[in-house]
Amino acid sequence: MRFEQVLGQSELKQMITSSLQEDRLAHSFILLGPAGYGALPLALATAQFLLCKNRSETDACGECSSCHKAANYIHPDLHFSFPTIKPKGSKPVTSLDWMKEWRSFLHKNPYANIHEWLIDLGGDNKQGNITRDECVRIVKTLGLKSFESEYKIQLIWMAEYLAKEGNRLLKLIEEPPPGTVFILMAEQEQKVLNTILSRCQILRTTPINDADIKEHLRKLETPDDDLDRIVRIAKGDVNLAIQLTSAEGLFGADMWLKWLRVLYKKNPLEMVDFSDEFARLGRESQKAFLTYGLHFLHEMVRQQSHPGLQPNLPKVESVAMVKISQMLSLNHTFQAIALLEKSIYHLERYANTKVLMLDNSIRLSKFFDINKEGQDASQKKMNV
Ligand SMILES: [Zn+2]
Structure with a gap:
């Protein structure tokens, strides 16, 4: 995903691109805000921007091989962690076990929220978790050299689900190996471990303006009659707007x-x-x-x-x-x-x-x- 395709958040986009230009991009940052404001699309665009082999000052090219891989969520230097559930009787799971579902979730609607994701995984009210095994895996993966890019990027979606296990990552988040960038996302700041928050640059997403949401809904073929009413209720939350259209x-x-x-x-x-x-x-x-x-x-x-x-x-x-x-x-x-x-x-x-x-x-x-x-x-x- 390119920055251009991310709705709203122009200040954050500008801040991220200019800090890379000036070589002062934080190694670890956390995007805070409701899923429907688009923290995940912004994180995906940032990852692609860093991985792109031919980026401009403001966006990824969208055409190089790195961009293609990043856009399909298969770039070997782009790592994903997110809450998962453990099916009954299975061995402990990590995000790797759910990658197929994760990719299709991202393709379907990257503004979707944790409930929609957990329903995709199990269809009931199982509690999701970013597990101990996942944290061990992150430490191991980031210890390896990057495959083909100057950057290695670790996305952690819904960091509030890290719970105590997140403490395993403190050292890495505080001082990642050279070229490694952590992008965390969370909806509820108060539920993220303080030890993690204090080691990240905090960036807050903002509501998306009505015109952008309308434009997005038009692409999803929402009847024009419903648009005004939907954006009025959604109040800047694209995911809520999408839910209302369905x-x-x-x-x-x-x-x-x-x-x-x-x-x-x-x-x-x-x-x-x-x-x-x-x-x-x-x-x-x-x-x-x-x-x-x-x-x-x-x-x-x-x-x-x-x-x-x-x-x-x-x-x-x-x-x-x-x-x-x-x-x-x-x-x-x-x-x-x-x-x-x-x-x-x-x-x-x-x-x-x-x-x-x-x-x-x-x-x-x-x-x-x-x-x-x-x-x-x-x-x-x-x-x-
Ligand atoms: Zn590119």
């Missing part, structure tokens, strides 16, 4: 408004019916539904704390949101947000969706009992 028929948001009506009416049979309807959606659509709900609730927080602000929602949904924002307290809105975030977490781990949604309905419907003035909200007519 959800069928969500974007009328009709279903979300329907759920709010069910919650308001608190009819148990309707709640059960709604959970059944939700459970029949595909996994991506379920996530998209909840993600849309989060966007709606975040807009509601803005509205509740600054009444009169122009909501970042289409007209019909705006009207509904403003009405509901007057019925719930700010505190309840925050609780609803926490509940939906937790639901997305559970969905990614294959929870029982029917039970999950019914439970959400029961909890959230209680918020409609008392409005923020302490009056019985059911006296107010809700008409969304």
Whole structure:
């Protein structure tokens, strides 16, 4: 992948290329940010830039043999480490055992996240790990001479999965052998070992602008009608935008408004019916539904704390949101947000969706009992 193909992140690209020009490129750096901001594509482009035999000041050539190998993730001086799972009864595994799956994951969507990767590996909620054996392998591999390039590059994706085993790599990360560059990536800075963070230059990725995301989605043949709505919800996260495009028929948001009506009416049979309807959606659509709900609730927080602000929602949904924002307290809105975030977490781990949604309905419907003035909200007519 060339820098040109990486969405956004122009400051980081510029910083990386100019520091190589000036011979002050850090030996070890860590890219921090959500997967959907593109830390992995940026790391892949940096690797190809370093390996290219004919690079310009700002990008790899894309045509030399090194570029071809790097672009196909088969360059012998480009090493990958990432969380893996150990199939039942197998010997301990390293990233090498999953290279075929990894390459196809990168070809499919390098903005994808760890949950999507773990599903590719096992299809269930197995916990991934960068194992002790993997760390031993890294130390061994980097001890060897490079094969054909002046650089040897070690990518470690989702460095928060290194856990204590990461301490085996400290010496190498602090002072890699000549020509060796470590590029780590992580989403949750607080979960990365401090001993590792302190030895890396820290680079933070930033949200990708709407125009770039739209352009990318157009290439994936997303209907133009959906684009504005998707980028509005995705807030700079390309992967989220891609997930939203693969959800069928969500974007009328009709279903979300329907759920709010069910919650308001608190009819148990309707709640059960709604959970059944939700459970029949595909996994991506379920996530998209909840993600849309989060966007709606975040807009509601803005509205509740600054009444009169122009909501970042289409007209019909705006009207509904403003009405509901007057019925719930700010505190309840925050609780609803926490509940939906937790639901997305559970969905990614294959929870029982029917039970999950019914439970959400029961909890959230209680918020409609008392409005923020302490009056019985059911006296107010809700008409969304
Ligand atoms: Zn090249």
